[in-house]
Amino acid sequence: MKTITTGKVKTVYDAGEGKAIIEFRDDITAGDGAKKEAKEGKGSINAEISARLLRFLEEKGVKTHLKEFVRPNKFLVTKVEIIPVEVILRNIATGSLVRRFPFEKGSELNPPIVEFGYKNDDYHDPMLNNDIALALGLCTRDDLTVMRRLALKVNDLLKEFFFERGILLVDFKLEFGKTSDGEIILADEISPDTCRFWDSETREVMDKDRFRKDMGSVIEFYSEVRRRVLS
């Protein structure tokens, strides 16, 4: 199969007939790829978590690219043109938000914050406003409106899904793609690499911050997230 792109942790292959295969590798990176390691089993854990979450969202009426989870670590997906805008949803203040603004770390954000970021490692994924996104030609004004609406819906659904499993959905990043018919659907993954998860009782970190901050037990916590997501 022809490789379409090799990302930091996933490889995308052309599967023909408007479909693609996404392979979740065991790589884990932070700081725009400056810190990189391989953790055995991580690719299959993230693929399984993402598959469950994307299927759950489909059941609730959110269209996604996932057609089939090919165990242990591949997705057969609808081929889409990825919109180079990362949509970040925040329910609890932490990370770059508290470095950039005077929010108290760990405080609840009500209403949740939707942020757009430019998907471009050379520029370190800078925050966008609507006018910059339009001036760069990244998407249309309608696309921004649709992505915002879909991201808020995904947040409502996932917040409850995780709450029932003893996990606080602190924040997360979504990517959207356009199908050949021009419809915007949810793409990429939803996993401990792209979300912040805290245990509801202990507030223990259960996501990629364990790798970013050298907290250890990365695979153990990713596995625990998988266990709860599949329960």
Ligand code: UDP
């Ligand atoms: N995020 C991501 N990819 C990115 C940027 C952010 O998956 O390129 C996720 C990140 O894991 C977190 C949320 O989006 O769950 C908000 O990230 P933030 O902007 O706070 O990033 P930080 O700079 O703190 O890592």
